[in-house]
Amino acid sequence: MKGSKQWLVAAAIVGVGLSSAIGLTSHAATTQQTFISTLKSPVKTVANQYKLYPSVMMAQAALESGWGTSQLTLQANNYFGIKGSYNGQSVSMETSEYDANGQLYTTAANFRKYPNAKASMTDNAKLLRNGISGNSAYYSGTWRENAATYAAAANALTGTYATAPTYGASLIALIQQYGLNSLDKKTSSTTSSSSSSSANSGATVQPVYATAKYYGVSGTQTARLGSKYTSYRVYNHIKGTREKVTKTAWSKLKVGPGQLVYLNMRGVKKAPTTGKKTTWYRVTFSPAKSAKKYWVYGAALTLPTVKYAAGQATVKLSAASGDYYNHVFNSPYLAKAQGTLSQLKAKTYTADNQAVKTQDGIKTTWYRILAGKTKYWVAADHTAATPQYDYVAYTKTSGTRKLSKTFKKYHLYNHVKKTHFDQQEFKWPSKVKAGTKVTFNQIVTKPAYQTTWYRIQFSGSKTNYWVDARALTK
Known part of the structure; x- marks a missing residue:
């Protein structure tokens, strides 16, 4: 898999029964239909919670786990080959990976061990929703609000989740062969118009929106469109924070990389399921007060x-x-x-x-x-x-001095005291004592205080320290 070293597919897949990996009591349950019926509930629950396609999640689980027959799935309920540990639990497995030269080799790695299938589904869903380090929208093509069909979501995994050029096509083929698209259908809250008010009709599910905290700005503050700004979208509101958020095609705005944009508000969005926070900006493409305002994800911009x-x-x-x-x-x-x-x-x-x-x-x-x-x-x-800052006059010179008997009354600094902002004070090395020889390579005088400072080095070290001359003697 592409994007993060923590998310790789285990290569060791063997033809054995589903067993306890998916919570079955029968050791003979090896058919694809058993796999589908067993995972139907956790797949639909998790996929709908994270606004993904259940059909794509089921197909991925089948493809990555060999229909639940891989040793990783059998031993660790790990359906997606996710590396690392889960709540401190992991199993060691051999896996095939490619080195920097493109050569395939086998190595041992720790993979996450889950208590059940639902935990594995949730972990994978979080990856697709939260993206990778530095790009939370890396898998945004799989989100239901961005992918009009399951096929679009499956194809969005090619080149991101997996490098195989046929990865998306393989998922689509599984979905079509086993009718997995039926998992994507939402259950109606009523069975018919005549029974909509009956006691047995389901309650209407209210959409859950993300929340956002907004911060106003003063004056003219600007940024530029990044080189990959088209990987993101332009919205009339922060995406996912309210009903009927619309998006505008970049082509309609007639802009390009490096385009100057004017920032007039910042918003911090908090995801309703994970609590993850992302930063958005409200922008215009003209400083005019009448300019139309748009919201963009921060990664679309090159900010100071x-x-x-x-x-x-x-x-x-x-x-x-x-x-x-x-x-x-x-x-x-x-x-x-x-x-x-x-x-x-x-x-x-x-x-x-x-x-x-x-x-x-x-x-x-x-x-x-x-x-x-x-x-x-x-x-x-x-x-x-x-x-x-204190005024000082520098003199570049060199020589040697010894630590005086009273050297511990003074301190070592990275700069002459009160001459730089990032002033740091250091302790004397533990092995030095009165009479220890040091070399110096610069002298400074502070006329206002009539004091002299030396930049010194200790034997065997190239680190420079500044110290008051009173800590030294000839």
């Missing part, structure tokens, strides 16, 4: 990147106009202004986090400051906020 670093600095605010925000402006979180800088009464604030944002090749720096009991983000530039 932000690298965060914890640390400490004093940030001085200017009197110039500007805003402070709940997030870095135009970061993937999007940002909403919390007020103007002129509303912050103090002139300096302590920052505990630094962010470097890269958008279209341009880098900007932001600091998170504490104002009262609330933290805000401010841009680091001469018109808004500037970090305050």
Whole structure:
């Protein structure tokens, strides 16, 4: 199978009975019809819960498990060859895999051991619904809202779930041969119009929608369409959150990769069955207020990147106009202004986090400051906020020194103290003592404090540390 190393098909399939793998008491139950009738209930329950085609799930289970005769199915109720462990339970099996050169080889691997068939069906359904790392919509072609027929869903597994070019066709052939498409039919809530109000008629099943939490934004925040944006869809609302969500074809929008889009809202969707959260954005293709709004899944966009670093600095605010925000402006979180800088009464604030944002090749720096009991983000530039560091003068030189008798009164740092945001303090190596020789390769003076600092290295190490000169002696 393609996409994740944890999801591979076991190659060891032998012709033996279904036995206890599917909960049967008879050891002679080997026919396909027995397999279908035994798994009908868990397949329909799970497939409908995750909005998949029961016919495709049944066909997959039959194909992957050899109609329930594989040793993996017999010993572990594992119908889809899923590797790893399930609630700490696994079995070791030999499996055939391909190496980097395309050569087939046999190796031992641990496969998940399930308590029953339904657990195996659920695990596979979660894979199809949640996708792979970095792409939760990887198997979206199998979802009933995207696949108009079971055949479309089966074909969507070719090249994703399995690399075999005939994988989808094999599933379709099984569905047609054994009439598995009958599993896809939904049971009517009533038997007839005349008996719809009778006590025996079934209750109407209400659809379960995903929930979404929405976050507003300020100003003009932008992103670009990613190189694979057409792998996703454009909707009038976040998909699956309400009735009659419609989609628009990309071809109608006349856009392409790299197209600038304007972001005016962020939504975090929570799946009703798994609780999995995904991020969506409401976009327009023009900055005009009248521009039509669409919702897209975040993976369809190339968003600015932000690298965060914890640390400490004093940030001085200017009197110039500007805003402070709940997030870095135009970061993937999007940002909403919390007020103007002129509303912050103090002139300096302590920052505990630094962010470097890269958008279209341009880098900007932001600091998170504490104002009262609330933290805000401010841009680091001469018109808004500037970090305050001690002035130092560097001299590149070299030589040796020894640790003084009072060296433990001082500390080792990755930078001269109060000169960089990501200041880190380190302990002295356990084996050093007064008189231990060190080499230095740079000297710094801090005129305001009339102190000198050395950048030193210990014998046998290439790591540089900064230390106050008072920790050293000749």
